[in-house]
Amino acid sequence: MRVLHINAGNEDxxxxxxxxxxxxxxxxxxxxxxxxxxxxGPVSKMAKENGLSVSVIEQKQRFDLSILKPLIxxxxxxNFDIVHTHGPRANYIVSLxxxxxxxxxxxxVHSDPRIDFSGLKGSVMLKLNLHALKRADSLFYMNPDLVDxxxxxxxxxxxxxxxxxxxxxxxxxxRFNRQATxxxxxxxxxxxxKNHRLLLEALSxxxxxxxxxxxxxxxxxxxxxxxxxxxxxxxxxxxxxxxENTGDYYQECDVSVLTSKSESxxxxxxxxxxxxxxxxxxxxxxxxxxxxxxxxWLVESDNEQELISALNDxxxxxxxxxxxxxxLALYQEVRDNYSIEKLAQKVNDGYQATLDAx
Numbered sequence: 001m002r003v004l005h006i007n008a009g010n011e012d013x014x015x016x017x018x019x020x021x022x023x024x025x026x027x028x029x030x031x032x033x034x035x036x037x038x039x040x041g042p043v044s045k046m047a048k049e050n051g052l053s054v055s056v057i058e059q060k061q062r063f064d065l066s067i068l069k070p071l072i073x074x075x076x077x078x079n080f081d082i083v084h085t086h087g088p089r090a091n092y093i094v095s096l097x098x099x100x101x102x103x104x105x106x107x108x109v110h111s112d113p114r115i116d117f118s119g120l121k122g123s124v125m126l127k128l129n130l131h132a133l134k135r136a137d138s139l140f141y142m143n144p145d146l147v148d149x150x151x152x153x154x155x156x157x158x159x160x161x162x163x164x165x166x167x168x169x170x171x172x173x174x175r176f177n178r179q180a181t182x183x184x185x186x187x188x189x190x191x192x193x194k195n196h197r198l199l200l201e202a203l204s205x206x207x208x209x210x211x212x213x214x215x216x217x218x219x220x221x222x223x224x225x226x227x228x229x230x231x232x233x234x235x236x237x238x239x240x241x242x243x244e245n246t247g248d249y250y251q252e253c254d255v256s257v258l259t260s261k262s263e264s265x266x267x268x269x270x271x272x273x274x275x276x277x278x279x280x281x282x283x284x285x286x287x288x289x290x291x292x293x294x295x296x297w298l299v300e301s302d303n304e305q306e307l308i309s310a311l312n313d314x315x316x317x318x319x320x321x322x323x324x325x326x327x328l329a330l331y332q333e334v335r336d337n338y339s340i341e342k343l344a345q346k347v348n349d350g351y352q353a354t355l356d357a358x
Contacts, residue, residue, distance in 0.1 A: 001351060002032050002104070004080040007036030009044055009056070009087040012318050013189055014165070014243065014267040015110045016043050019086055021166050026345030036074070038067065038089065056283050062089065064169050067096055073117070077102045082106060088113075088125050091132035099137055104354050106138040108163070109146060112262050115193055138354040140347065142264035143285040158357070161350035164286070166343035167270035167334065174276025174331045175251060176324040180208045183251035184279075187246050187268045188260070190218030195302065197227060198259045202233035202307040207316045215249055217242040250275035254323055255314050260284055261301055273334035278317075278326035280310045290338075296331035 003026065005019055019035065020043075027034045034053040037044045057067050057074065071093070075083060080103045085091045091107055098105055111199045113129050133139060134153060134188055140163045141150075184203075188194040196214065199238060214224075214237065221239065228237045243249070251255065256272035256279045263285040270290075272279050273306050279296035291298050297310035317323045 001084045001348070001355075002078070002080045003034070003084055003351070004075060004078070005033060005035045005084045005086065006090040006094060007035070007037055007043050007086045010040040011087060011194055015045060015086055016167055017199060017267045018108070018110065019043065020046050020050055020052065021168055021340045022347060023324060024050060024168055025340030025342075027052070027168065029344045029348065030067040031344065031348055034078075036071075038093075046205065052201035055178070057203050062125050065096070067093070072097050072100050075096040076105055080110065081355065084108065085132075085136075086110065088129040088132075089135075092125075092128045095128075095132040095135050104137045104351075105135075106140060106354055107133060107136045107351065108140040110142070111275070112143060112146060112149070114149070116260055126339065137357070138350060141263075142284045145262075145285055151203065158353075161346075161353070163346050163350070164271055164289075164338060164343060165276055166338050166340045167267065167269055168340050169274060169335055172247075172274045174274065174327065176327055177250065178277050178323070179254050179317065180252040182208060182255075183250055183253045184210060184212045184255055184257050184311075185211050185215065185269070186212070186257045187215040187249065188258060190214070190224060191221065193261050195222070195259045195261050197259055198222055198238070198302060198304060198307060200224065200227055200231060200233065202304050202311060203236070205304075205308055206231050206311055206315070208312070210236060210315070212237045213249055213253065214239050215241075215243050215246055221250045228272075230321055246271065247275070250277055253277055253298075254318050255280060259281065259301075261308065265285060265289065269330075270334050270338055273330040273338075276324070278314070278323060278330055280307070280314060282307075290330070290333060295333055296325055 009167045023033045037056045038057055038059040044054050056068050059067055081103045083103045085094050085107050139160045226236045256277045258281045259269055265286040269279055279291050280299040281291045283298050284301050299306035299310050
């Protein structure tokens with residue numbers, strides 16, 4: 001089986017990591033896969049660094065359609081069995097050539113389309129993306145909340161396949177090192193859906209000492225910096241911006257936090273697991289498949305009191321030296337069930353069902 005993954009190429013978040021880990025897993029189980037992007041950027045760079053096959057057909061601008069003919073030729077001449085798109089732009093481009101390529105077309109829906117777009121341009125992109133979702137041969141998804149949404153779009157169940165995020169455990173071993181000051185880490189883009197405000201406001205009301213490191217960039221950077229000043233916690237919060245490699249930050253924290261309003265199964269849970277760090281997370285998407293009382297703390301989305309309670313409990317665990325128990329439980333859960341090989345096999349089952357369908 002020959003697979004072509006297509007992404008716009010400017011993605012620097014969880015979707016990029018997902019694509020690369022899936023391709024690495026496919027390589028290990030003997031599935032031949034290639035990545036194609038519409039620009040040279042973080043996705044192609046990460047793929048090359050991991051020894052994966054990469055091609056680029058550059059767009060001059062976001063809706064440059066001069067790439068359609070070269071793309072059709074590339075797909076058909078290379079005899080790909082599956083074209084697998086990731087992201088609205090890639091979905092839209094392939095929707096335009098669907099009838100002119102010989103391969104089956106599948107999409108991974110990485111997040112909830114209903115909250116991915118805003119403004120006039122966003123409403124146009126949403127319509128284009130929904131058009132693509134309806135036309136693809138199959139959809140892969142990680143967020144179980146999307147099942148009812150697909151049903152509302154009249155997408156048949158047999159065309160949808162639940163998958164999961166995964167992580168490459170090679171070369172990573174958990175280190176259970178307690179920090180001198182209770183240390184929290186949030187790795188997430190500074191955008192509204194990640195709801196950093198909830199965490200900052202909760203932390204402004206706890207009585208214990210802590211330090212919080214925020215890894216990520218985004219349009220809310222200035223607003224959040226102003227918020228920490230207003231809340232009087234500026235000296236306890238560090239904004240470090242986007243970082244290509246986050247391993248050192250996990251090593252130097254006690255607990256990882258993610259307070260999102262919506263998620264699928266974020267890579268940050270798996271990265272936390274790889275470093276043996278328990279997680280405080282909001283109960284959205286597929287989070288409860290990984291985060292529970294054994295592996296961390298699960299709180300209802302936008303519930304400040306529950307979050308404060310979880311933070312207090314995590315601090316008590318830190319103080320008593322018991323965080324390692326939860327960190328080890330999370331590591332074992334993710335290692336056993338969310339490897340890149342298991343992801344690749346799960347996706348491959350979906351490919352085969354797609355190829356077998358009439």
